Amino acid sequence: MRVASIYSAFNARWLEPEDVARSFVATTHFESLLRTQNSLLMGPRGCGKTTLLKMLTRRAQKTWIEERLTNEKTAQDYRPPDFEVIYIASDIRWSSELDSLSDALPASPKVAELVQRCLVSISALIECTKTFEEILEEKDIDPTELAKKFIVHFALGPTLPFFAEIRVRLRDWIEVLQGHLVRGDQAGLEKVLAAHHSSLFAHSLSAPTKACSIFDEFVRTAAPARWALCFDEIEIAPKWLQDELFRALRSFDQRFLLKITWSPILPEALTFTQERQHDFEAIQMWHGHVNDARPFCKEFATRYIQDKFRSPALMPREVFGNSLFSQEESEGSEVYGRGSAIWLAMQRLAGHDESFRRYLEDHNISPDNPTALDVAVRDKSLRKAKPVVILREAYRGKNNGQRQRRSRKNAPIFFGEDVIYAMSEGNPRLLRGILNDLFDEEGKPSSPWPIAPEVQSRVFNAAAERTLAGIRAYPTKGSPQKKSLADIVESVGNYLHDELVFSEFSVDPVGGFFVDGDVAPSAVQDISVGLLIGAFVHVKTKDNDLPSSIVGSRFRLSYMLSPRFGLPFRANRAIRLSTALKVQSAGQRAINFLEDR
Amino acid sequence: MKIKSFDECSIAEAQKCAQAMIVACGYEQRSRGITSLVEMLPPIKTALCFEEFSTILARPSNESFFRQKGFTLETVGSNQSQKVQSLLDGVIRASLSNGSALLLDISTMTRSWHGALVRQLRTAEYGSEITTFFAYTPSVFIHPRAGFASNEFVAPVEGFAALTTPEYPVAAIIGLGYEKEEALGLQQLLDPSLTILFKPTAGQNDRYYKHVLANNREILARTPEDCSFDYRLDSPAETLSNFASLVNGLRSTHRVVLASLGPKMFGLMSFLIATQFPEVSVWRVSSGVHGQPRDSVADLKRATILKVVWQPSERLAHSR
Numbered sequence: 082m083r084v085a086s087i088y089s090a091f092n093a094r095w096l097e098p099e100d101v102a103r104s105f106v107a108t109t110h111f112e113s114l115l116r117t118q119n120s121l122l123m124g125p126r127g128c129g130k131t132t133l134l135k136m137l138t139r140r141a142q143k144t145w146i147e148e149r150l151t152n153e154k155t156a157q158d159y160r161p162p163d164f165e166v167i168y169i170a171s172d173i174r175w176s177s178e179l180d181s182l183s184d185a186l187p188a189s190p191k192v193a194e195l196v197q198r199c200l201v202s203i204s205a206l207i208e209c210t211k212t213f214e215e216i217l218e219e220k221d222i223d224p225t226e227l228a229k230k231f232i233v234h235f236a237l238g239p240t241l242p243f244f245a246e247i248r249v250r251l252r253d254w255i256e257v258l259q260g261h262l263v264r265g266d267q268a269g270l271e272k273v274l275a276a277h278h279s280s281l282f283a284h285s286l287s288a289p290t291k292a293c294s295i296f297d298e299f300v301r302t303a304a305p306a307r308w309a310l311c312f313d314e315i316e317i318a319p320k321w322l323q324d325e326l327f328r329a330l331r332s333f334d335q336r337f338l339l340k341i342t343w344s345p346i347l348p349e350a351l352t353f354t355q356e357r358q359h360d361f362e363a364i365q366m367w368h369g370h371v372n373d374a375r376p377f378c379k380e381f382a383t384r385y386i387q388d389k390f391r392s393p394a395l396m397p398r399e400v401f402g403n404s405l406f407s408q409e410e411s412e413g414s415e416v417y418g419r420g421s422a423i424w425l426a427m428q429r430l431a432g433h434d435e436s437f438r439r440y441l442e443d444h445n446i447s448p449d450n451p452t453a454l455d456v457a458v459r460d461k462s463l464r465k466a467k468p469v470v471i472l473r474e475a476y477r478g479k480n481n482g483q484r485q486r487r488s489r490k491n492a493p494i495f496f497g498e499d500v501i502y503a504m505s506e507g508n509p510r511l512l513r514g515i516l517n518d519l520f521d522e523e524g525k526p527s528s529p530w531p532i533a534p535e536v537q538s539r540v541f542n543a544a545a546e547r548t549l550a551g552i553r554a555y556p557t558k559g560s561p562q563k564k565s566l567a568d569i570v571e572s573v574g575n576y577l578h579d580e581l582v583f584s585e586f587s588v589d590p591v592g593g594f595f596v597d598g599d600v601a602p603s604a605v606q607d608i609s610v611g612l613l614i615g616a617f618v619h620v621k622t623k624d625n626d627l628p629s630s631i632v633g634s635r636f637r638l639s640y641m642l643s644p645r646f647g648l649p650f651r652a653n654r655a656i657r658l659s660t661a662l663k664v665q666s667a668g669q670r671a672i673n674f675l676e677d678r
Numbered sequence: 679m680k681i682k683s684f685d686e687c688s689i690a691e692a693q694k695c696a697q698a699m700i701v702a703c704g705y706e707q708r709s710r711g712i713t714s715l716v717e718m719l720p721p722i723k724t725a726l727c728f729e730e731f732s733t734i735l736a737r738p739s740n741e742s743f744f745r746q747k748g749f750t751l752e753t754v755g756s757n758q759s760q761k762v763q764s765l766l767d768g769v770i771r772a773s774l775s776n777g778s779a780l781l782l783d784i785s786t787m788t789r790s791w792h793g794a795l796v797r798q799l800r801t802a803e804y805g806s807e808i809t810t811f812f813a814y815t816p817s818v819f820i821h822p823r824a825g826f827a828s829n830e831f832v833a834p835v836e837g838f839a840a841l842t843t844p845e846y847p848v849a850a851i852i853g854l855g856y857e858k859e860e861a862l863g864l865q866q867l868l869d870p871s872l873t874i875l876f877k878p879t880a881g882q883n884d885r886y887y888k889h890v891l892a893n894n895r896e897i898l899a900r901t902p903e904d905c906s907f908d909y910r911l912d913s914p915a916e917t918l919s920n921f922a923s924l925v926n927g928l929r930s931t932h933r934v935v936l937a938s939l940g941p942k943m944f945g946l947m948s949f950l951i952a953t954q955f956p957e958v959s960v961w962r963v964s965s966g967v968h969g970q971p972r973d974s975v976a977d978l979k980r981a982t983i984l985k986v987v988w989q990p991s992e993r994l995a996h997s998r
Contacts, residue, residue, distance in 0.1 A: 095847040095871040126869075170844040173868060174935060178959060181839040204843040252843070259841045259956060264801040543896060550859040550896075551866025554963070557828040565828035 093132040098141035106381045113364045119330050120340045124366030125615035127510035130342040134311040137166040165305035167212045169205050171314035202281040202288035203251045209292040210244040220303045230299050236278045285325045309338040316344040331360045344613040352629040369620035371650045374507020397498045402531030404497025406468050417463050427451035430474040436586035465588040468649040476582045476647050493538030495644040503640045503650035545645035552616050566607040572665035574646035592653025593637035599659035605631045620652045682989040686915045689715050692811035696781035697773035698722035704786045705735035710743050711815040711976025712783035725749040735973045759794035759836050766798045779809040789945050789962040793835040796949035808988045814943040815981040817974035819885045822856045830966025838952050838960035847871035849932035855940035856889040862897040875906045878941050914984040918947045937961040
């Protein structure tokens with residue numbers, strides 16, 4: 082059974098704003114989003130975009146300020162948003178259903194779009210009414226007059242002047258539209274559409290901005306300085322909606338701000354840097370390098386375990402232990418000392434891996450006693466080599482370089498605090514999921530900590546397999562011969578593993594890829610989906626590097642998949658994707674690769 | 679039309695009442711299963727022949743079989759739901775004068791065709807009651823496929839997208855099949871707040887059930903016991919009744935998605951339920967062109983029939 086903790090809920094979408102605030106860990110992304118400007122929240126699914134948008138809402142802000150900013154200084158330093166937020170939800174079911182309208186009306190794409198527009202407007206209006214109710218209730222203002230104006234100006238027909246009644250009325254309209262769609266009654270559908278208020282079919286922002294204007298006009302005492310319309314999951318919305326919102330980011334009524342979620346690739350319509358700086362702020366919510374997300378992960382995990390076990394001093398390191406992959410500067414000499422786990426791994430590997438043996442000898446380290454007293458040598462030669470050694474020793478057959486995959490079921494290598502943080506990619510939903518699974522697997526609190534490596538390893542492997550199952554589920558259009566997203570992920574994963582484990586030993590093996598011009602357009606499209614669902618992660622090549630196209634950009638596999646493919650948590654050198662795919666297709670390893678570092 | 683009643687019945691009862699019969703003619707021997715059990719075939723007989731894979735495995739012999747039995751063969755694409763609707767409409771109208779009762783062998787039809795049959799019955803008005811006998815026979819056990827086939831479709835079935843605004847969380851009710859991790863993948867994609875699983879069972883020594891458990895180990899382990907149910911393949915009416923109660927209980931707090939990955943009878947029930955609760959969405963997961971055809975033989979001892987009586991509905995006034 083799932084653990085009962087406000088930190089354990091998987092998806093912020095289904096949390097009440099108050100609960101989002103109670104489990105929220107503030108980041109620099111949040112500070113950016115609070116600014117009085119348009120924002121484009123870019124990142125893969127589950128990276129916390131919904132959480133951030135919900136944190137801007139009135140209800141979340143109230144809880145955040147009253148319950149979480151309890152320290153006087155932090156409360157004083159905090160500047161709440163100077164805009165009133167309307168959060169407009171979406172999800173994959175809603176998007177797929179909007180999409181299905183095109184299939185239902187194949188001969189009339191214009192009518193299909195009109196129905197989509199009507200549905201999107203109704204959804205936005207429903208959310209407006211909820212926000213209006215909250216404002217009026219808090220300010221103790223009778224909502225009847227505003228409701229009456231709403232009914233008149235949206236031509237709702239005979240409706241009692243309550244916002245709940247208005248919502249019922251709006252939902253009825255959807256049912257009527259659906260009834261005609263199910264019967265394939267296009268004439269009836271068009272008749273109903275013609276009877277609705279024009280703001281439902283005009284610009285996608287017409288209905289919500291009109292609703293806000295009605296509020297401003299008739300409840301002047303409670304009118305905010307600005308409204309912020311927060312559209313979630315625009316990355317999977319209909320194209321016309323995306324286009325209209327992007328255009329609006331550049332030029333729109335000054336009384337309104339737009340906060341929009343998007344995938345990790347900058348939309349084509351917004352690729353002009355100068356305009357980006359002035360019109361909106363692009364907020365990148367992914368972490369190309371493992372250490373970037375560590376502070377957030379550590380704070381979240383600390384809150385999670387302290388809340389779960391009601392133990393204010395309990396720390397993640399105690400509960401999960403050290404990771405074999407940890408490469409902290411502060412690691413002491415004992416980590417590499419004679420008889421330590423890494424010393425044993427290096428000694429064993431040197432016994433059957435000629436290239437590693439040569440590497441040690443080239444660095445004046447004895448293969449029989451791979452230690453270094455000199456800190457500089459240890460850092461340069463052993464600490465850098467550690468992750469590669471662990472994986473080569475774990476997966477490489479003893480027959481000196483023979484490609485012989487070994488199962489890791491009995492000797493876990495993926496465990497420890499740093500593995501949790503790395504696998505989560507700093508993605509709150511993934512991090513919650515891993516932590517929930519760990520404590521579900523463990524059953525009840527361990528004593529003594531840490532959780533056994535075998536248990537952790539089992540949980541992490543299952544999480545990796547689950548991620549791959551999710552990737553496999555994504556539909557692939559095209560001929561039976563076309564490679565699917567899962568095929569590409571597996572080809573890249575297997576290629577990187579083979580390079581790491583079976584090539585000449587290197588402390589800097591191939592760890593990622595860049596999409597070159599020889600990659601088929603259909604594969605480029607799949608990679609775009611892979612980025613959105615978090616199968617791939619963009620790796621910055623310089624600060625403020627916002628990818629504006631897939632081709633030419635550098636990526637790596639999600640660290641969530643590392644246990645599945647036996648890969649480290651480092652964004653090493655990159656290879657051309659077309660080369661990796663060709664090599665995997667041909668069932669042979671690459672010898673030559675292009676570097677991008 | 680709307681559902682008046684449903685129950686299980688025997689082949690003998692269906693045979694006695696049916697004025698028309700519709701079957702699928704594909705590459706599986708199983709296509710012939712139900713027809714081979716009917717001693718006296720009704721006067722109107724239509725075989726929907728798949729446009730795809732029209733020359734492989736048992737397809738040529740199936741075509742000969744149905745021709746010999748007096749069926750009219752109609753070629754239909756596996757996703758051509760409009761054509762299936764139109765053919766069903768023709769069959770119903772042709773049999774109306776004798777009190778319309780239809781025997782429909784759904785065993786090897788696609789989910790798109792199932793949706794089309796139910797949608798036609800749901801949306802058309804014929805002025806009198808219509809009885810449908812949905813017949814299903816599982817195949818003699820064959821092992822699940824090794825490896826994973828890509829999906830071509832993961833989406834609402836045409837006519838069964840509910841269009842409810844995203845105010846409430848999603849509950850996914852998944853009829854499990856025995857393909858490895860298929861349900862887990864769907865769950866990952868849909869990201870529901872609540873998942874409820876239905877596992878098909880045929881009693882003791884059911885090899886299919888054992889594979890359902892083994893190949894869904896991960897999703898079953900992550901689903902609380904009170905959200906995981908067994909259902910009897912040979913008791914479709916009881917299953918439909920329980921299934922409908924569950925959906926009825928959830929629909930006020932969740933946006934329900936129904937998806938069947940296992941036996942076709944459960945998929946058909948999803949469509950029947952959606953006729954009662956229009957806010958429920960029915961999805962299909964299909965490998966489509968990426969699937970590899972495999973032959974299967976009907977397990978005739980386990981044939982079941984769900985009898986559904988449809989009555990004219992009072993057409994709601996949809997004008998504002």
